[in-house]
Amino acid sequence: AQKITQTQPGMFVQEKEAVTLDCTYDTSDPSYGLFWYKQPSSGEMIFLIYQGSYDQQNATEGRYSLNFQKARKSANLVISASQLGDSAMYFCAMRGRGFGNEKLTFGTGTRLTIIP
């Protein structure tokens, strides 16, 4: 079984500051992928960034980076230079690799509010 834990229900961050959203996971799969999605108030789910369990380097996508610590089973999302448009719900998710592993397991999310 897979489990994602996001312990920060809500965060308030000053505009232009960096923010770290926490995510810890648990799985027995030897190979897996970790994903972060953004859900703005309009409701759509937007893919942000991916980290594979065997990737040697932390993933980066523009202002988003993933602080992956495999031994600690953590996959924190870091947003640099936050903007007002970053205000949204953020979900961490994981999926085991291999045939039959189709389910994305989601955490309960963190609501990020950027303060001007």
Next chain:
Amino acid sequence: DAGITQSPRHKVTETGTPVTLRCHQTENHRYMYWYRQDPGHGLRLIHYSYGVKDTDKGEVSDGYSVSRSKTEDFLLTLESATSSQTSVYFCAIRENNPQETQYFGPGTRLLVL
């Protein structure tokens, strides 16, 4: 943009009535998924499809059925809607890349009275 549309986008129905939600994709993706989103639960997989007429259950499949008669359409049916099925329903496709990223449609907000 993964070319996913969902219809209807909003629906209000009464307990006991059948409801069908449609997911349409334009990019010939093999894998399609239905999730539901409820407060405090994140998204949970209902059913998925790995090809025409090939479907399998997810973790919350009770009370739901699916059909996929052609690649571009994946239908989710609530045979007899209950108030516990009030939720936001998301369709997703799996991109054919090494990460196998799932991209989501805009969602359907369903209220069962």
